Amino acid sequence: MANRKKGRSPQKPPALSRQELVTRLREAEETIQAIRSGAVDAIVVNGPAGEKVFTLQGADHTYRVFVERMNEGAAVLSSDHTVLHCNRRFAGFLGVPLQSVIGSSLQDLVWPDDKPRLDALLRSASRKNCRGEIRLQSRKVVPFPVHFSLSPLRLDGTRAICLIASDLSEAKRAEREVRASSEQLRKLAARLVSVREEERTRITREIHDELGQSLTAVKMDLAWLAGRLPRRNTQMHDRIRSTLELADSINQAVRRISTDLRPGILDLGLAAAVEWQVQEFQARTGIQCKLQLLTQEQFAPDISTALFRILQETLTNVARHAQATRVEVVKQKERDQLVLRISDNGRGFDPEDPSISKSLGLLGMRERAAILGGRVDIASAPGKGTTVTAWIPLLSPEETGTIQESATMP
Numbered sequence: 001m002a003n004r005k006k007g008r009s010p011q012k013p014p015a016l017s018r019q020e021l022v023t024r025l026r027e028a029e030e031t032i033q034a035i036r037s038g039a040v041d042a043i044v045v046n047g048p049a050g051e052k053v054f055t056l057q058g059a060d061h062t063y064r065v066f067v068e069r070m071n072e073g074a075a076v077l078s079s080d081h082t083v084l085h086c087n088r089r090f091a092g093f094l095g096v097p098l099q100s101v102i103g104s105s106l107q108d109l110v111w112p113d114d115k116p117r118l119d120a121l122l123r124s125a126s127r128k129n130c131r132g133e134i135r136l137q138s139r140k141v142v143p144f145p146v147h148f149s150l151s152p153l154r155l156d157g158t159r160a161i162c163l164i165a166s167d168l169s170e171a172k173r174a175e176r177e178v179r180a181s182s183e184q185l186r187k188l189a190a191r192l193v194s195v196r197e198e199e200r201t202r203i204t205r206e207i208h209d210e211l212g213q214s215l216t217a218v219k220m221d222l223a224w225l226a227g228r229l230p231r232r233n234t235q236m237h238d239r240i241r242s243t244l245e246l247a248d249s250i251n252q253a254v255r256r257i258s259t260d261l262r263p264g265i266l267d268l269g270l271a272a273a274v275e276w277q278v279q280e281f282q283a284r285t286g287i288q289c290k291l292q293l294l295t296q297e298q299f300a301p302d303i304s305t306a307l308f309r310i311l312q313e314t315l316t317n318v319a320r321h322a323q324a325t326r327v328e329v330v331k332q333k334e335r336d337q338l339v340l341r342i343s344d345n346g347r348g349f350d351p352e353d354p355s356i357s358k359s360l361g362l363l364g365m366r367e368r369a370a371i372l373g374g375r376v377d378i379a380s381a382p383g384k385g386t387t388v389t390a391w392i393p394l395l396s397p398e399e400t401g402t403i404q405e406s407a408t409m410p
Contacts, residue, residue, distance in 0.1 A: 073146070073165035079158065081106045081122055090165055093146060095139030106163075111135035111143040125150035125161045133168065145172050190371040197305055200261040207258050215251045219244055263308075270304040271296040271331065274311060274340075278329055281315045287327055294332035303392050306368045307331075307340045310376065313361050314342045314388045322346025322386060336394050337374070343387040348380045365390070 073090030135143035324346030380386035
């Protein structure tokens with residue numbers, strides 16, 4: 001009997017009638033519809049372990065939790081830009097409770113100066129995705145920078161806008177620190193350039209005064225000795241003559257070194273210094289030069305020195321690398337800027353070539369201009385020559401003079 005009971009197969013549940021099946025199907029369809037519409041908060045499900053109750057809290061519960069956990073601020077705006085919903089992160093940007101944000105107009109939450117920019121963003125957001133930086137009004141009084149990403153949205157057939165706000169305060173703080181550091185480095189570079197020019201001037205004067213005077217005294221003493229030696233002592237006269245020639249050679253080297261350190265003609269103004277440098281370059285290299293001085297005003301010493309050094313470096317590069325036969329130098333004023341343009345018909349180069357763009361000479365020219373708030377542009381291409389243009393802003397007409405002349409050197 002026990003064996004018979006053991007081997008007995010489990011009984012099948014009684015078959016449901018057609019009417020019961022239709023009723024259960026209708027109930028399931030109604031439940032699914034209620035879940036989809038968010039009309040029910042919980043549902044009882046029969047399972048192997050018995051009945052279980054699942055709390056739904058609306059069909060979008062998972063997405064609400066996700067939005068609340070986001071590190072970005074999020075909000076949904078109505079067509080008139082009222083905040084219909086936002087997460088706590090967005091309210092935290094404003095430093096106010098969540099309840100005081102919902103129902104507010106987004107226009108009332110941004111920094112007053114940024115309202116025109118917000119208007120433009122919202123107009124675009126009604127048609128397409130758009131982005132922009134906006135400052136929010138925070139309880140900290142200072143504006144709170146954020147990056148808005150806006151997208152058009154439809155809610156139950158009504159137009160709305162989805163907004164994601166990213167915190168830019170740390171990025172802006174880092175940007176300010178980098179800018180302050182760059183400004184300090186630029187001031188340091190300006191000071192180093194100024195000290196170097198002052199040192200060059202001092203060394204130039206010492207070389208000219210000390211060595212120049214000493215060499216002159218040596219020549220005078222040699223001439224005195226030659227005048228007192230008997231004419232028949234030809235060997236001594238020849239030695240004195242060769243020594244005088246050596247003194248002349250040393251004197252020329254002293255003048256050349258002094259001029260290379262800082263040409264004294266700079267004291268006469270930038271126009272005179274540019275004209276002298278171009279003439280000296282043409283005589284030394286044989287490259288035909290055309291000079292146009294469309295202004296001969298007097299400028300501040302730092303401006304004159306910077307442009308003169310840029311000219312020197314450019315002409316040095318032309319002599320070394322360009323293989324040019326013609327150079328044109330133009331100095332002029334354009335509105336409130338002083339412009340120096342040096343063009344050659346040489347072989348040119350690719351300005352994007354890292355080995356060239358990081359050249360210390362080019363970096364030095366750019367830094368000299370940047371110290372004065374200006375810039376240096378280089379236009380070139382292989383086989384098409386090179387043009388270097390330096391722009392230096394002028395502070396005021398009173399500082400730059402009023403004389404306008406032009407000169408051309410063939």
